[in-house]
Amino acid sequence: MLEHISILTLSCPNRPGIVAAVSTLLFEAGCNILDAQQFDDTETGRFFMRVVFNRLEGSQPHEAIAAAVDGLAERFAMQASLREVGRKKRVMLLVSKFDHCLADLLYRWRIGELPMEITGIVSNHAREHIASTDLGTLPFHHMPVTRQSKMEQEAEIWRLIQETKTDLVVLARYMQILSDGFSAKLAGRCINIHHSFLPGFKGAKPYHQAHERGVKLIGATAHYVTPDLDEGPIIEQDVERISHRDTPEDLVRKGRDIERRVLARAVLNHLEDRVLLNGQKTVVFTD
Template identity: 65%
Template sequence: MIIPGQFVLTLSCPDRAGIVAAVSNHLAAQGGNIIEAQQFGDAETGRFFMRLVFEDAERDFAALEQGLEGFAKSLAMQWTLRNRAQRRRVMLLVSKFDHCLADILYRWRIGELPMDIAGVIANHPRETYRHLDLDGVPFHYLPVDKNSRAEQEGVLDALIEQSGTDLVVLARYMQILSSELTRKLAGRCINIHHSFLPGFKGARPYHQAYRRGVKLIGATAHFVTAELDEGPIIEQDIERVTHADTPEDLIRIGRDIERRVLARTLRLYLDDRVLLNGGKTVVFHS
């Protein structure tokens, strides 16, 4: 539950003794009362990660930010601070398969996903989604083919910028974004891949899995990078299948996995629980 007057601080820095005490003392000096804290020290990379939720009755957001700027330098700290009542703006990109879009819209409308939808961008016309409740949601039809890809992506980029989008979600958007756009959206573009990565990348992964006779199938939510299906993994899940399941069965089972993995990923991201750690992530579950 999001409570007004609460702030979320996330940080990473080179690991050393005394970081927790230093951060806690700084927030206490600002009048902050810590109500939730999680931390992780990565022995391999030598970096420290932390997420704190605190209440502050004395200073406004600008004052808290200003106080953190000087303090962060002493720890070579990368950090974000967010008022928990501030809702992020999310742009949803979709192609023909709309089960993830339908699930997100439902969870958003019942208040499960605390965000504002900046719009839906699709490379299929609106009538493709006529059974979905898109009332009040800006819808943009951006068809694309090999000859119009650069032009279409330019319009897509402009829509993301003009709408004040904080997070882009590829909700089974079956188009590859350019390296330039993925770099621009680094750390704020998520894809749901219909496979348990790193296996079965690229197109038709369920058919690939069927040909290999797998006994488990899954789905993976990851940050989008220029390397196809190689971005830092955020969340995954699996289901058991058998030799009797057809490719169509795998697709049907996979749809359910994809929906729940993407929903969990969105909840984690919206509550500042996902921190990048090079090619991996640190995910602080509640």
């Protein structure tokens, strides 16, 4: 059962004995390893690991295993996280007028493809502007923003994040630049979809920029938000071939499909604890 399955992720300076220590801890706790992935970054000297395991009959409770992991983290100077799979992450979705990514995420959530609890949908536009998307009974918060009210609006979103105990914020084509302070508060738990294959064509209207340069490939990038615009650690990317016949409007149309699938994959990887931060990069443990 899902409530008996847990995921342990960790990163630390590489040294001998890490895998053995993790395996021994889980064995002594009465657990069985179902899947294990690891990566040694020889450039930075850091070690990354993701372990999926279940608790067998007579095993130690989750709280005792978590305490043992804390001890291991102290011993190896680790950044470690332990989560029971049955505890779904709580996700807040931010959107503006372009709702294709929002609609796709909600569809995947409804069919069980994205294991998450949605804490609310926040938009700087009124609900009727995204009327094409079925929000059902999900909480909707209209929070308009101007240059003068930006700090107050972000403070209200932050209050809502804390109040709902949100784990992850997804900018599903939320066409607002977060302030440096707000970005810092959301470090490592806010995913943005940028309609370009970064690091090229940052900022506004990247498809128009791409058309002006005559590119033959367009793409989309899902990344964690940082104070540096479109510079956050990249989680997922994809591309599609185009030709000289394509207009900027064609690029926008084709780009919508790329954006949807890239954002969905990035969110799923985060929900399943597959993404570990590695400085300005990420380690993504895929299937």
